[in-house]
Amino acid sequence: MSATAPASVAHLLQTTPRRTRTTGEVLYAVYLVLLFGGLYGGLLIHAILTIPTPPPSPAQLRWLGTVLVALAPAAALLGVRFGRWAGPVPVTQAEASLLLPTPLDRRRLLLPRYWWSLGLAVLLGAALALAGVVLLSLALTVGPAAWWLLPGCGAVLGLLATGCAGLAQSWPATGRRHGLVRMVLALALGVPLLTTATPWLPAVPAEAVLRSLAAGLLDQPGATERPIGAGATVPLAAPTLLVVLASTAGVLAVVAGDRVWRSHDEELVARAGVHGGAAASLRMGDLRAVTQLASARVRRRPLSSPPLPRRSVGAVTWRHLVGLRAQPGPLVRAGLGWALATWLVLATPDRVGLTGIAFRIMAACGVLVLAVGPLLEPLRREHDAPLAAELLPFGFARLARLHLRAATVLVTVTGLSGVLLAGLLLGAAPGGSAAGGPAPGGPAPGAGGVGTWVGWGGPAPGWLALLVPLAAVTAVITVADRVRQPENLAEVVAAMPLGATPEVLGVALAARLATPLFGMLPLALPLGAAVAATLQPVPGAGVAAALLPLPGGVVVAAVVLGVVLLALRVGGLLLWLSEFERSLLDAEVLEPSSTIPIAWRRLRARLHRH
């Protein structure tokens, strides 16, 4: 069977100028890179600058080993889930329609994408673990073994997750039929947690693995006095386990690679829409879009299905409750979430040394969002996916009422995320403590800044001080952004303006809504700090000191970054709006007088004539 060399096809695709990429899109991409890069980069820099001193005791660091033990089955589970949803071999709808049905050498067409995904996952895992080692090295003396063992663990986890994803993507079944696989993975995830969480169960296997992993190196007596992972202290089991895990994951990855290119078109085509939608959403927004798309796939709801008509809350709730019996995925997730919460709250304080009601509240909030969210998501989506006809005419109050529920959910989730983020950010500040007060031997309250008061160890007013302004700001931004921007309306009423399905468009829209919320987060932090300082003045320090727990340079950089982000956001949106309208008009989707800027331009021309 002869196959055309894909090189000529690739050449044709690569040499085609990207004439549809607008300046606005480029600006928006820069905006996203700066936003997320700045956010996470700032977090990393802040964490490095404010690493707690004195260093954590070996007993506190033991939990890292537990996490690593749990991460292997968790990575496999996540990989399977990712594979069932999208998979590591991205195929767009266009490729599914035009290139897959050709006699091209499928191995050469698909395998490079798989290897790229694999390499990226390995590098990402190693880089993340390396960042952890760098952080540790600032507080502790890190021996040479830790420098390769921990990144090795990260790389192997990436390899394992991608291999599992590849296997799942090439799996012929289209439904959720892998009960056995899921059960094994859930057991693999749950058993270590249970054995470490409950002292009356035999914890020997988990402890053995715990101590043999790289983090177990940190548990050596006197780890803070001598190099961590120094040759003499490396247990043989650690590198052995790593090699075994790497070998297993490697074999798995190779097998998955061989299966992927042989897989049936249906598996690849079914995910093509997800890949395209996710790519479009990522271009325009954030990971929330991907999460929602994942939710759509998990519930086996076709992406091309139109938004359902609105109906009563009771009817929809009842239908979903009945549906849970047939598809108990959300219930399982909720159960696993609560099990994780139980483990976190009951077991972790003993192991990590973190105590205090704030930590338990944080864990409960996190689990609430993670576990109960999936249960509520179908209701929210059904009630916030209005028919296009319902959006006409464009009444502000009507639209605001329609989308208030979406805004409420977004605000709640973002607010909680903000609190967690702020807790992580400020709790790590000098003087911050997870125990609700100053760290043992640390500075007195007030000496370290506002972290003591509004961090995760702070009292309830501190939490409220962060939550209230965040909620207020994000509520206003969300509703205003949803209603006031004409392209949102145009996007909803247009049939398929970006070549995407209505559901994907809705997700992309939600993503664009969530983006400014994340952008507002760093801006809202000083506000929350000010409120906290007003509520509970820091003894011996003024408001200015409370507002500036960070070095002055970091604050100035954050402000500059915020201004640049805002300018890019506005400029990018305006440019994108212009291009978007033009494409709608070219496609005869919109009448020339149906959008605000067009009407404004007409009015301006008329005024000019007169």
Next chain:
Amino acid sequence: MAGPAVRLAAVSRAFGAVEAVRHLDLEVAEGACIGLVGHNGSGKSTLLQLIAGRLRPSSGRIEVDGHDLGTHAGRAHARHAVAVGGATGAFYPDLTVAEHLELVAVAHGLGERAGNPVVHERVDALLTRAALEPRRDAVPSQLSTGMRQKLDLALALIRPSRLLVLDEPDRGLDPAARHRLWEDVDAYRRDGGTVLVATHQPEGLDALLDEVLLLEYGEVVARGALAAVADTPAGRRLGLDR
């Protein structure tokens, strides 16, 4: 080829609880032109996707030119032999109309590289035939629905194939384009190809369609000449008699 071009044996396909195609047995002779009619959701598109190898049957066996689509080799053969048009409408946003045609032609081995004289000539002919010549440098977002449909059909016709599967190819076409479409299908059949076409407007296609299959809820409830099918109870329910 001795056997039929397409053979389905007890083929079913379910989407969750919905069975789109039920225990279907079908044989399509080489060089035949078969029409599929039926209500929305009767299983026409699913059946065509199954024959094209893009969907996997829940049960049963599908053969194209004697090759079992349940095997990797069978699906590879289907990619060579079966051209699909009218159903997808998915295009590369950055490629022009002409470049789309060049891409598919090159991918099917019509030329080593885009710009090859053979490819160029074939692209020009199809663009002219589909009345897309004035928009050859337009990207898909600049095309109307009917133009996209024309491009989709041109993409199905530019590649060599033995079986042409068309899912509502006349949707969104103006009368002149619709007339040209059926002329092209007839020419394809006269060249020895086999055609399976689903349509909601079979009127006037008596000469073209050798046989019409009427589907209801995934089952063939009537088959034969268009006039005979229109005269059945199912045909009357569908409104073929009007």
